[in-house]
Amino acid sequence: MGKCLLAIIIAEFKNIFLNKNVISVMIIGPLVYCFFYPQPYVKEVLTNVSIGVLDQDNSTMSRELIRNVNATKTVNVTTMVNSMSQAEHLLKTRQITGILVIPLRFEQKILRGESSPIAFYGDASYILIYNNVATTLSSVVAAMGSKISVERQIVQGIDPAVAQGGSQPFITNMIGLFNPQSGYATYVLPPVFILILHQLLFIGILLTTFSSKDKTATLFASFTTVTSSWLQSLLFIVGKIFTFLSVYLVMLSFYLTMVIKWYDIPNLADYSDILLFIFIFLCTTITFAIALSSFMKRAEDPFLLMVPISILLFFSSGISWPKELIPSAITFIAHLFPAVPSMIAFVKIAEMGAPLALVLPEMYNLLLLFIIYFIIALYCYHRQFKRLQHRSHP
Template identity: 25%
Template sequence: MKKWFSIFKSELALIFDDKSILLTCLVAPILYAFFIGSIYAEKNVTEIPIAVVDFDHSNLSRKVSQLVNTSEKISVEGHYSSIEDAMFHFNNLEVQGILVLPKNFQRKTINLDGSQVELILNNTKFLTSNEINKAVQSVILTVAGGVRMQYFVSNNIPVELAKQKAQPILPVFKSIYNATNNYGDYLLPILLILIIQQTLIIGFGQSIVHEFKHGLFNHSEKLNFFEFTKILSAKSSYYILLYIIYFFVFYKLIFPFFSLSFNGSIFLHLLLSLLFISVLIIYTTLFASFFKTAIGWTEIMAFSTYPLFLVSGYSWPIDSMPQGLKVFANLLPSTPYFNIFNALATEGAKLDNITNGFAHLLVLLLVGYLLLYVRFQFIKEKMIVKTVEN
């Protein structure tokens, strides 16, 4: 036990001596949480300025422009007769989009011939471009449905039947993990969790690389796996405690600060977080053992953040991925964790609703521990051979 506390104290000394680990684990989580969060602070964007280029100058084209202007999210800042005039304001970022209504728009629409409406968007701001796209599509579909209905009524079809024929399929939206139907509310919680995940992986990984190069792990040929695990538990206990505190602070302070939905039992959330941290610790130790320098580890892990997020199934369904990516996604701790977190935070799920996710994380923990054992035996044999040769 005395040796365990000695290793624990040595880890604290390493953290405060190594500015990279110190900044990554103590400064970055809170700093990045407020930095990333501030980007989405105005999650519900309104009054997005757009321009309308009307080549038709008809009653229907003017009606479309009026309907777009009355949309909750959109504000028509100007009507133009040429693309060049609208593009001038677009390039100066005075408007975020341009709606182009073509010549003969009314005639082709009323005759049900179809008319191509163009929409030019500034995609550097995906929140605003997404809202413009949704609002314009909604207006165009409404106008098209109204035109079809008038056509059917003019052919002596009863009004109710004309409504059904004009729009035979009515969309029904049921938000599950995005109750506010807002992209910021959907994305920000997981980005905050991703900050915790990546700072832990990078910071603890740097410590492990240092340990294999200069510390107790450097003499692995003298250790058995039990002693190796003991050293690992002493080194990781500080990170486990620190990051459990981070999760609690994020749940209780940062989530409410950004008005993010957070339901479910705090005990289940922290239990899930503890299991998630443990899995990350095991896999970080495993993969960091292959690196020779802390800089190399940091570079790879920093650039892997976005790809790992995309593969986790949060932004793109795992079922739609190629078979190889499906297997890889299910090997990532973030895949079951994000699913359980959403079920708890958004739907207020109970323990019996998330047992599969917990089981998934437990399996990853056991598999990681077995792989770490195999890796340790390989490193030990390699060092024994090296010692004998010397």
């Protein structure tokens, strides 16, 4: 039995490394993804976003406001426009992402103690840029308004300390946990890396299955010492799991060491916890692919299934969109794919430093899927080998 298992493992390694299509998907694919996919997010945080300013007041106070806005890291005032039509043209041609309008008699109203609202017209089709610029402008305006309020109270004879305390009764100190730079790469790359590896491993396993059907039948015929189709099925599945687990343990180790450190993504995971998670994730994904391979007839079927559905899996995981807003039926279906609980568990373990006790629901989800797909794969291989037995012994 040991020789049969070794023969299966050797055959599977050959199916991987002697097939150009499989190598391109399982080996070259992850390397290409890890280099090219993160490039748009390398800078992490938006800086120097170009906006235009329409200063209809042209006063000392309006110029001070413009200087304060331009002094921030997020916003860069690149254009002073003379009319709204000019601003609209620059906005439509995307030379700027927004226009700040300071109204006429801005300074005069403020000196009178009246409010003088300013307007910001931003390109909300870039929601990330729009939100960052709008937040920055609100902070600058609030800080300037507080300063004016303090100065007005001091002129009225109020003690400066009292005036300062009245304008700022409390100070908010915003601390971003688990994402020190508040960057998009730190937020999106770790779960996407898990999704990518899940997708490529799934497709690679199905490609090897389609390309080695004849070899599998030949290998089955050579098993003279193992006659039970159930035992043969078990040996084939265990051999496949060992082979693909060996290959992708190396690939995931590369991602978790070189790639994560290269892009300076926080990793708070305990190594024993992350190794156990990786082991369960890979075993579940492999059995998932083996089970589904029995229901696919063409080599392009795994691409037609996994490529379109990957983005749906990412959104339904609740990482990029609140889980409470996702219909429960979609959430249930999504958790039938190993990628979804794996992404959630990986974010908790690696980025948040959570112990295994806090990811038990996701780990139980993966273990349950492993058992279900293992049984399905075992039954499907049993039927396949039973048919081969009838053909060889009519």
